[in-house]
Amino acid sequence: MHIVIAADSYKGCMRSDEVCAVIAAGFAAELPSAELCCVPMGDGGEGTLAAVVAATNATLHSVPVLDPLGRSITAQYAMMPDGRRAFVEMAAASGIELLQASELDPLRASSYGTGRLICAAMAAGVEEIVIGIGGSATVDGGAGLLQALGCRLLDADGRELPPGGAALARLAAIDSGGCEKRLRALRLHVACDVSNPLTGPRGAAAVFGPQKGATPAMVAELDAALAHWAAVLQAQGLAKDLEQPGDGAAGGVGFVLRTVAGAELRSGARLVAELVGLPEKLRHADLLITGEGRTDQQSLSGKLPVALAELARAAGVPCVLLSGAIEGDQEALRTHFTACFSTVSAVLPLDRVLAQARQSLYDRSRAIAAMLRLPRPNESFHGQNKLN
Numbered sequence: 001m002h003i004v005i006a007a008d009s010y011k012g013c014m015r016s017d018e019v020c021a022v023i024a025a026g027f028a029a030e031l032p033s034a035e036l037c038c039v040p041m042g043d044g045g046e047g048t049l050a051a052v053v054a055a056t057n058a059t060l061h062s063v064p065v066l067d068p069l070g071r072s073i074t075a076q077y078a079m080m081p082d083g084r085r086a087f088v089e090m091a092a093a094s095g096i097e098l099l100q101a102s103e104l105d106p107l108r109a110s111s112y113g114t115g116r117l118i119c120a121a122m123a124a125g126v127e128e129i130v131i132g133i134g135g136s137a138t139v140d141g142g143a144g145l146l147q148a149l150g151c152r153l154l155d156a157d158g159r160e161l162p163p164g165g166a167a168l169a170r171l172a173a174i175d176s177g178g179c180e181k182r183l184r185a186l187r188l189h190v191a192c193d194v195s196n197p198l199t200g201p202r203g204a205a206a207v208f209g210p211q212k213g214a215t216p217a218m219v220a221e222l223d224a225a226l227a228h229w230a231a232v233l234q235a236q237g238l239a240k241d242l243e244q245p246g247d248g249a250a251g252g253v254g255f256v257l258r259t260v261a262g263a264e265l266r267s268g269a270r271l272v273a274e275l276v277g278l279p280e281k282l283r284h285a286d287l288l289i290t291g292e293g294r295t296d297q298q299s300l301s302g303k304l305p306v307a308l309a310e311l312a313r314a315a316g317v318p319c320v321l322l323s324g325a326i327e328g329d330q331e332a333l334r335t336h337f338t339a340c341f342s343t344v345s346a347v348l349p350l351d352r353v354l355a356q357a358r359q360s361l362y363d364r365s366r367a368i369a370a371m372l373r374l375p376r377p378n379e380s381f382h383g384q385n386k387l388n
Contacts, residue, residue, distance in 0.1 A: 003027060004285040004317075006039040006278055008304045009047045010293035010324045016040035016047060017054040023289055023322065037285070039278055043304045044191025044268030045134025046091035052078050055276040058087065063120040065093045065113035068137040069103065070163060077117045080275075085128045086121040087275065090114045090250055091135035094144075096212060099137055104213025106139040106205075106222060108164030111253055115148025118183075128187040130275055131257065132268060133250035139209050139222045140165040141198070141229045142256025149179040165205075165251065168225040171232050176260075180238060183261035190257050191268030193303065196248035198255045199227045204248035212251070226252055233259065269307035278308070282315040291322040295340075300332055309336040330363050 005023050009016040020038040027036055040055050042048025052058055058078040065075045075093040079086050091097060093113030096104070114131075121129055138144065143153060144163055152175040153161040153168075161167040196202050205214065205222035214222060229252075233239040239259035246265040247255035257263040273279065282288060290305045299306055305321055312319035318338040326333070326342040333340050340363075 001031065001034040001286050002037070002284055003031075003034055003287045003289065004037045004039060004278070004281050005289045006041045006273075006308055007290055007322070008041050008043065008292040009051070011047075013293065013324070016042060016051040019291070023291075027289075037281055039276055039281060041269070041276070041278075041290070041304055041308070042132070042272055043134060043193055043307075044089075044132030044272065046089070046095055046097055048132045048134070048191070048268075048272060049076065049078055049087060049089035049092055052087045052272065052276060057081055061120065061124070063117055065116040066110070067098045067113055068094050068096075068109040068111075069099065069105065070110065070112070073098070073113070075113060075117055077121050079121075079124065079126070084126060085130070085275075086124070086126040088114065088117045088121060088129055088131045090131065090133045090253065093117050094138055095135045096137040097135065101213075104137065105164075106137075106209055106212040106214045106251070107166035107218060108162070109138045109212070109251075110140050110144030110147075110163035111136065111138045111142055111250070112144035112148045112163060114253070115145035118145070119149060122182065122186065126186070128189070130189045130191060130271060131263070132191040132272070133253050133257075134191070134193070134268065136250040136253065137212055138165070138253070139205055139212060139214065139226070139251035141168060141204070141226050141252030142250075142254075142260075143168055143229065145253060146176075146179060146256060146260065149183065150177040151175065151179045152177060165222045165225050168229040169221070171229060174232060174236050174238065176236075176238060180260045183263075186261075188257060188261050188263035189271055190246075190249075190254060190263045190265045191271045192246045192249045192254050192265045193268045194249045194254075195245035197243055197245065198230055198247040198252050199223050202248070204250075204252045204255075207248065208251060230255065267307055269304040270311070273308065273311060279311060279315070282312060282317050285312075285315070285317050288312040288317050288319045289322055290319060291324075293324045294327065295321065295323040295325070295333070295342075296327040297329075297332070300336075306336050 017040040040051040042051040309319040321337040
C-alpha cells in the first residue's frame with residue numbers, strides 16, 4: 001500500500017514537514033508494511049519556502065534585503081536541484097510576520113526586498129522562477145519590487161519616490177531601465193490564490209489593506225494611489241489591460257508581475273504541487289492524506305486541501321482530509337474528500353454541544369463509514385474513481 005502524505009502547515013503550531021512527519025508516524029505504527037511518501041506543501045504564503053525545500057532537497061541561498069519598512073535583514077530563496085528553477089517566497093522578505101502589530105504601516109511598506117530576492121535568483125542564472133506572494137505586509141502595487149530591479153519612479157520634479165503605496169499618488173514618470181525586458185526573459189509563475197482586482201471595492205486596498213493596518217481613510221488613499229499607478233504604467237506602455245482577477249494579490253504585486261513582467265498567475269496550491277512533483281507521486285499512490293490547521297467554507301475556494309483533492313480525483317486516488325479543526329457544514333467537503341477528520345473537537349459550552357449532538361454524531365459516523373469503504377491494506381485502490 002502506497003500512501004502519499006501532502007499536508008499544509010498547522011499555522012502557529014507545526015510546519016508542513018512536521019505535520020507530514022507526525023501523520024506518517026501514526027500510519028507507520030498501524031500499517032508497518034505501507035510505503036509512506038511525505039510531500040510537505042504550501043500555497044505560496046509563509047512556510048511554503050520551507051515546504052519546497054523539505055519536499056525537493058532544494059538548496060537555500062541567503063540574500064541581504066530590506067524588510068517592508070526598509071530595515072536590513074537576510075532572506076532566502078530556494079534553488080531547485082536542477083539549477084534552472086528557483087522558488088521565491090514574498091513573505092520571507094516583505095511579509096507581515098516580519099513586523100510587530102504596532103509597526104504595520106501600509107502607506108509606506110514596500111515590496112523592495114522581494115525584488116532583491118528575484119534579482120539574486122536571476123544573477124544565479126535561473127531560467128524559471130516561481131514566486132509565492134502570500135502573507136505580504138504591503139499595498140504598494142509592486143512598485144518596490146520594480147525599484148529593486150532598477151526601475152526609477154519619478155515625481156513631477158524628477159525626484160525618486162519614497163517607498164510605499166501612498167507615494168504612488170505623486171508618480172509622474174517611470175524610467176524602467178529595461179527591467180521589464182530582463183523579467184520577460186524569464187519564465188515567471190506566480191502562486192496566487194485570490195481573484196481580487198487591483199482597485200475598487202474588492203481591490204487590494206479595500207480587501208487586504210485592513211489586515212495590514214489600514215484605516216478606512218488609508219484604504220481610500222491607497223486605492224486612489226493604486227489607480228494612479230496603474231494609469232501611469234498603462235500610459236507608458238508597461239501595462240495593457242488593468243482589470244484582471246488576481247491583480248490585487250499581495251497589495252497589487254500580482255498586477256505588476258502579470259503586466260510588466262509577463263508572469264502567469266496560477267493557483268498557488270497547484271503550482272507548488274507541480275513544483276514538488278506531487279502529480280507524478282500520485283500516479284503510483286493508493287491513498288492521499290492532506291490537511292491544514294483549520295478547514296472551513298473558505299477552504300472550498302481553491303485552498304490547498306481541496307486543490308490536492310482535485311489532483312487526487314484526476315489520478316483516481318481516494319483523498320482523506322485530516323485537519324486540526326473542521327468548522328461549518330461538512331456536506332460540501334464530502335464532494336471532494338473520501339472522508340474528513342479533525343484532530344480535536346471544538347471546545348464549546350455544554351448547551352451548544354447538546355444542541356449540535358445529532359449533527360456531530362452524524363458527521364463522525366459518516367466519516368467512519370467512509371473509511372470502512374476503503375479496501376484493506378493488501379488490496380488496491382486503483383480504479384476507484386468515485387470518492388463518495
